[in-house]
Structure formats: structure tokens, C-alpha cells
């Protein structure tokens with residue numbers, strides 16, 4: 116079952132996403148045809164538990180599918196990854212809520228797309244601080260948030276936002292809130308004309324909306340972040356960057372093999388550089404696969420304490436730091452191997468889109484922030500690093 120689901124996403128990558136990727140990037144448009152194909156094969160329900168009608172895929176299979184898709188269109192893969200992260204956060208913390216169960220059933224049945232609204236004007240990328248707050252309004256709540264970056268904000272059905280628990284709460288006293296289509300207004304305050312990941316359409320916007328009490332998760336956001344959102348994000352983001360790196364190296368290899376065929380018996384001068392890049396790619400694969408396996412094991416066992424432990428926080432932040440750096444390095448090396456053919460946008464060996472897309476990796480939660488967090492963890496932690 117899981118194998119089939121991953122194979123289906125890989126097929127959508129090969130047959131739909133690859134053909135559209137160049138236009139998606141050039142026009143900075145949402146990869147609508149790829150998302151339609153993903154919905155057609157039920158991919159948006161992959162992270163919904165099987166008992167709620169979803170695919171019930173574990174983290175390992177979700178990660179594999181993101182890597183498979185990113186080899187064809189990184190923006191599409193990042194959209195799929197971000198959606199899975201929202202679903203996993205809700206599914207992990209539904210804690211007996213019949214309404215959240217019913218909502219997740221709808222996600223699987225209707226293939227609803229969920230966007231993430233954590234970044235905010237003021238705290239920026241500091242996910243653990245909010246300015247916006249919930250206002251109680253009788254039996255319903257309302258909120259208004261000024262978001263800096265909402266990927267596929269216009270195209271999503273529903274939104275998952277971080278806000279303060281109430282107007283008097285501290286910036287860290289946050290909850291996760293689900294806003295449903297038709298119950299919020301999203302007003303863009305700018306466009307997404309970015310260097311890369313152009314198909315994610317990550318616009319700045321003001322979100323105003325409200326809902327019923329069940330749409331505010333009972334679990335404090337600090338716990339959701341530590342046990343679900345952060346580890347799942349780092350695994351699935353890193354899986355996307357791995358896919359970009361795999362394709363860049365494949366392009367470099369194809370270029371050199373063409374040259375080798377044309378001059379039989381001689382090794383192209385850049386062949387040793389390709390081999391070096393291949394070794395780095397292997398390192399990236401190993402890091403992503405080992406961290407994914409660790410995290411998947413804890414998730415499958417439902418071990419929330421282990422997921423929220425200091426050691427896991429360090430491990431997952433380390434994954435993000437090393438995968439984002441390695442992926443940028445590998446794609447840069449692939450460009451070096453391809454030379455001017457890689458630098459050109461109109462060549463079959465172009466690496467331009469890969470490089471621009473992968474440069475988002477160190478910024479998507481700034482590495483500097485994670486280093487500062489890890490620095491603190493190193494100081495307080497006990498035992499072996």
C-alpha cells in the first residue's frame with residue numbers, strides 16, 4: 116500500500132510535474148496541473164490515519180514521496196511536504212476530538228489542501244512567538260494575523276495558524292488554529308517574485324477569520340511544535356532538498372556521459388569532480404535517511420517524550436542545518452561540472468532552477484536561528500552529544 120502510494124507520486128513527478136516545472140518557475144505560478152494529479156491519486160490524504168480514510172503512511176514513505184517529486188519540480192514537492200506537515204500536526208494532536216477526526220476524514224475524501232501560517236510580521240521566522248491573538252466572541256472565536264509568507268495561500272482550502280491563546284497571553288503562550296475555507300478572508304499585501312521555489316507562491320498576507328472552539332487545538336503549540344511540526348518539517352524539507360540535489364547530479368552525470376561517448380576512451384576532465392559530488396550526495400542521502408528512520412521510529416511508537424526530548428530537538432535541527440548546507444554545496448558542484456551549459460537557462464543541462472530553488476534551504480527558518488537554539492541546548496544538555 117505505502118509502496119504504491121510512493122510510486123504514484125513518483126509517476127506524477129515524471130509524467131506531470133517535470134513537463135510543467137520550467138513554466139511554473141518562469142511564470143512564478145502555482146503548479147496546478149501537478150496538484151490536480153496528486154489529488155487524483157489521493158496523495159493529499161497520505162498522512163491522514165488509515166482509520167479516518169487516509170493513506171496512513173508513515174514518515175519514511177512521506178519522505179520518499181517528497182524526494183521523488185522534488186526530482187521533477189521542487190516547488191510541487193515543497194507544497195506537498197508543507198501540506199503533510201499540517202496534516203501530521205493535526206492528526207498527532209487530535210486527542211479524541213470527534214470534530215478533528217471528521218475534518219481529517221474530509222481532508223482525505225475531498226483532498227483538501229492546508230497551508231501553514233506561522234511566520235508573522237514582528238517575530239519573523241521565530242515560530243515560537245506570536246503577536247496575533249484569539250479573541251473570544253461568544254460561542255465562536257476570531258483572529259487577525261499579519262503573515263509574512265504563506266505558501267500557496269491563495270490556492271489552499273484551509274489554513275493552520277499560530278496565534279496567542281488570548282489577548283493578554285505572552286508571545287510564547289501559543290495555540291494552533293484551523294481556519295476553514297469560507298470562514299476567513301486572506302488579503303495579499305504583496306507578491307511572491309522570488310529567486311527560487313517560485314511555484315510555492317509564498318505571498319505575504321493578512322488573514323482575518325474565525326471559527327468554533329474545536330478549531331483551536333487543545334494541545335499547547337509548544338508541544339505540537341516539539342513533538343510533531345518541527346521534526347516532521349525538518350525531515351520532509353530535507354527530503355525535498357535531497358530530491359533537488361539528486362536531479363542536479365543526474366544532469367551533471369548525463370552531460371559528462373554524453374562527452375565521454377563523443378570521445379571514446381577519454382575521461383572528461385570534470386569526471387573526478389562529478390565523483391566527488393557523488394560522494395557528497397551519498398552523505399546527504401545517509402543523513403536524511405538516518406534522521407528520517409530515527410524520527411519515524413519514535414512516531415510509529417507514539418513516543419511523544421522521546422520526540423520532545425532535547426536530544427531529538429538537536430538531532431532534527433542538525434538534520435536541517437547539514438541537509439540545507441550539503442544540498443546547496445552539491446547543486447553548486449553540479450553547476451561546476453556542467454559549466455556554461457549548466458549556467459545557461461536554455462540548455463538541456465541547465466542547473467539554474469535547481470540552484471535557485473535549493474538556495475531557499477538555509478533561509479527556510481534561518482540556519483542562524485537554529486544554531487542559536489542548538490547552542491543553548493548544548494549548554495543545558497547532559498550526557499553524550
Ligand SMILES: Cc1cc2nc3c(=O)[nH]c(=O)nc-3n(C[C@H](O)[C@H](O)[C@H](O)COP(=O)(O)OP(=O)(O)OC[C@H]3O[C@@H](n4cnc5c(N)ncnc54)[C@H](O)[C@@H]3O)c2cc1C
Nearest residue numbers: 231232233234239240264265266312478479480481483484
Ligand atoms: C520557500 C519558502 C516557503 C515558505 N513558506 C512559508 C509558509 O508557508 N508559512 C510560513 O509561515 N512561513 C513560510 N516561510 C517563511 C519561513 O518559515 C521563515 O519565516 C523565513 O524564511 C525566515 O525569514 P527571514 O529570513 O526574514 O528570517 P527571520 O527568522 O525573520 O530572521 C531575520 C534575521 O534575523 C536573524 N536572526 C538569527 N537568529 C535570530 C534570533 N535568535 N532572533 C532574531 N533574529 C535572528 C536571521 O539570521 C535573519 O538574518 C517560507 C520560506 C521560504 C523560503
